[in-house]
Amino acid sequence: VSKVLQKSDQPATQAKPVEEPTGARLPFAGLGTSPAAVRQPKGPPVLLAYSPDRNPDVFKVDGVDRVLPILRTVRCRAGTNGITRRKNGDFDLSGLEDNLRESGWKLIDPTRYNVAHEGGWRPVWSTVRADGRVVESPAKYAAFVASLVDDGTLPPPSEAGIERQAEHLRAVATHPKMVDRPRDREKAEARVRLLDAALDAAGAA
Amino acid sequence: VAAITFSDVLTDQRVSEILNAEWLRLAKDPNALPNHPAIRYAKDFAGAGTLTLKIPAVGFMGYDLPDQIAEGADVPDSTITDSQVTLTVARYSKAYSPTDVVKYTDSLGIFNAASFAQDAMQSHVLKLTDLIANVVDGFNATAGTTTQNLSIATVAGAIATLEANAHQSIPVGMALGLLHPDQWGDFRTDLISNAGGALQYHVPAEKLRVMGLGYAGEFLGIDWIVSDYVPTANAGADRAGAIWLPGAVLWGDMSQYADSADSVVLGNKILFERDRNARGATTSFISHSYLGATLGIDSSALSHRLGITLISDLN
Numbered sequence: 001v002s003k004v005l006q007k008s009d010q011p012a013t014q015a016k017p018v019e020e021p022t023g024a025r026l027p028f029a030g031l032g033t034s035p036a037a038v039r040q041p042k043g044p045p046v047l048l049a050y051s052p053d054r055n056p057d058v059f060k061v062d063g064v065d066r067v068l069p070i071l072r073t074v075r076c077r078a079g080t081n082g083i084t085r086r087k088n089g090d091f092d093l094s095g096l097e098d099n100l101r102e103s104g105w106k107l108i109d110p111t112r113y114n115v116a117h118e119g120g121w122r123p124v125w126s127t128v129r130a131d132g133r134v135v136e137s138p139a140k141y142a143a144f145v146a147s148l149v150d151d152g153t154l155p156p157p158s159e160a161g162i163e164r165q166a167e168h169l170r171a172v173a174t175h176p177k178m179v180d181r182p183r184d185r186e187k188a189e190a191r192v193r194l195l196d197a198a199l200d201a202a203g204a205a
Numbered sequence: 206v207a208a209i210t211f212s213d214v215l216t217d218q219r220v221s222e223i224l225n226a227e228w229l230r231l232a233k234d235p236n237a238l239p240n241h242p243a244i245r246y247a248k249d250f251a252g253a254g255t256l257t258l259k260i261p262a263v264g265f266m267g268y269d270l271p272d273q274i275a276e277g278a279d280v281p282d283s284t285i286t287d288s289q290v291t292l293t294v295a296r297y298s299k300a301y302s303p304t305d306v307v308k309y310t311d312s313l314g315i316f317n318a319a320s321f322a323q324d325a326m327q328s329h330v331l332k333l334t335d336l337i338a339n340v341v342d343g344f345n346a347t348a349g350t351t352t353q354n355l356s357i358a359t360v361a362g363a364i365a366t367l368e369a370n371a372h373q374s375i376p377v378g379m380a381l382g383l384l385h386p387d388q389w390g391d392f393r394t395d396l397i398s399n400a401g402g403a404l405q406y407h408v409p410a411e412k413l414r415v416m417g418l419g420y421a422g423e424f425l426g427i428d429w430i431v432s433d434y435v436p437t438a439n440a441g442a443d444r445a446g447a448i449w450l451p452g453a454v455l456w457g458d459m460s461q462y463a464d465s466a467d468s469v470v471l472g473n474k475i476l477f478e479r480d481r482n483a484r485g486a487t488t489s490f491i492s493h494s495y496l497g498a499t500l501g502i503d504s505s506a507l508s509h510r511l512g513i514t515l516i517s518d519l520n
Contacts, residue, residue, distance in 0.1 A: 053345045053505045057516070059439075070351075070516065072343045073438065078295030079497035080336050081343070084257060085295055095257055095291035102288060104345060104505030125440050141440030168362050169350055175358035177399045187353050 018140040019124040024116040027090045043120030043134070044076035044091070048113065049105040055165040056157035058191045059142035067157050067198040068145050072105060108153065113144060159202045166195035208302040208487045228313045234433035236419030237330040238337060241428065243381035243449055248457040250294050250495060260455060262288040262502055288504050292457050294497035297332050299325065302489040318490060322477050325492035329475045336498040337454060338434035341383060342445030344453070344512040345503055346370055351443050354391035355384070355517035357399050363448055363513050364425060370510035371450055377426040384446040385435035387520040389421060437519060444519050449512030452502045459495035
C-alpha cells in the first residue's frame with residue numbers, strides 16, 4: 001500500500017522529464033508557435049491529449065507502481081481527427097482542437113515532449129539505437145507522464161476514474177476462468193489492490 | 206520518388222535462379238475494413254469548396270423526450286441537443302517510376318500499367334483502413350489494462366461499458382470490433398479455454414466474401430475484424446484496438462475526374478495517371494486519393510459515447 005503513489009503521498013519520488021526538449025519549432029500552425037520554417041519533417045511530431053473522463057491505470061515508474069492517466073496518442077496525419085496540412089508542410093491543428101474540445105480532451109503542449117531528430121521529430125521517451133532506429137521506451141514514457149502529474153500540468157487521477165478502473169479490473173480478476181491464467185489474474189488482482197489503496201489515499205486527503 | 210532502375214532489380218530479382226513466372230506477395234496485412242454500418246461514410250468532398258467540414262450531430266428522433274406540462278400551462282420551447290465533429294480529408298499519393306529496361310525485361314509480368322493500377326487500388330483502400338485504425342485508439346472510454354493480455358472478461362466488461370455509455374444494448378451486426386493480431390490471438394486463446402473446446406471457429410464463406418479476409422466472425426453480437434494496422438499505445442507497451450457503434454467513426458473522401466488522356470479514375474475515388482519521361486526513358490505510374498477519418502460521437506458533455514478503446518499487452 002505504501003508504494004501507491006499519489007502526489008500528496010510521496011513528493012520525494014517525483015519523476016522528472018526524461019529528456020529536455022530542444023525548443024526547436026514544431027511544424028504546427030494554429031498553436032501560436034514561432035514562424036520559423038520547418039519543412040516536410042521526416043518523422044512527424046507526436047501529440048498527447050488528456051481527458052479527465054478516461055480511466056487511469058497502474059504504471060511502473062522507477063520501480064514504483066503509480067496510478068496515472070492513460071493519455072491519448074494523436075498521430076500527426078492529415079485527414080485524421082480534423083488535422084490538415086498546409087502547403088508549406090505545417091500541420092493545422094485547429095480542427096483537431098475543435099474535436100478534442102468537443103469530446104472533453106485537452107491537448108498537452110507538444111513542445112514539451114518532441115525533440116528534433118534528423119530532419120524530423122522523436123518523442124523524449126524514445127532512444128536512438130546504434131543503427132539509427134528510434135525506439136520508444138514504455139518505462140521512460142511512464143516517467144514522463146508521471147512528471148506531468150507531479151509538476152501540475154495534469155491533475156492526479158480522479159476518485160471516480162480510479163474507482164471505475166478498479167471495478168473493471170476486479171471483474172476481470174474474479175472471472176471464473178481467470179484461474180487458468182494465473183499470471184494475468186495476479187496482475188489484475190495486484191492492480192485492484194493498488195487502485196483501492198489509491199482510492200483510500202485520495203479519500204483520506 | 207527515385208526511378209525503379211534495372212540495377213535495383215538486377216541483383217535480387219533478375220538472377221537466373223529466380224527467373225520464374227511466379228512471384229510472392231510480401232507478407233503485410235492485405236485486408237481492408239469492410240463496408241459496415243459502424244463505419245459511417247459522412248461526406249464526398251467533391252464540390253464542397255473545402256477540405257474541412259463540420260458534421261453536426263443532432264439530438265432528433267427521440268433523443269430528448271417530451272416534458273409533462275400542467276393543464277392549461279404553455280409548453281416552453283425545447284432545446285435541441287447537438288454536437289459537432291470536424292472532418293478533414295487530405296491527399297494521399299504514391300508513384301512508381303520503372304525505367305524502360307525494367308519494363309521490357311520484366312519476366313514476372315508485374316512491372317506494367319495493369320499491375321500498378323491494381324496496386325494503387327489496394328494501397329489507397331488500405332490507407333483508409335490505416336487512418337480508421339489510427340483514430341479508434343482515442344475513445345474516451347477504455348477497457349483493459351497495460352501489459353495484460355486481452356481476455357474474454359475484459360471484452361465482456363468493455364461491452365457492458367459501451368452499452369452503458371451508448372444508452373442502448375448492442376444490436377447484433379451493428380458494432381465492429383477491431384483488434385490487432387496480438388490482441389486477437391490472446392482473445393481467441395482465452396475463448397478456447399473458456400469454451401472448453403466447444404466453440405468452433407468457422408466463418409461462413411458468404412460472410413467472408415462480404416466482410417473480407419480480415420473478418421474473424423461474429424461473437425457477443427460484435428463483428429470482429431483483425432488488422433495489423435491497429436496502433437500501439439503507451440509508447441509501445443500495448444496495442445489499442447476498439448469496439449464501436451454507428452456514429453462513432455466518420456470518414457470522407459473525394460470523387461475525382463480524369464481530364465487527360467493518360468489518366469483514369471479507379472472506382473470514382475482514385476486518380477491513376479501515367480507520366481512519360483521520354484528523355485530519361487522512364488514511365489511514372491502515379492495515384493492520388495483524398496481520404497479522412499475522425500471520431501464521431503464521443504461526447505463527455507452529453508455523456509454519450511459510442512466507442513471504447515481496448516488496451517492490452519503488445520506481446
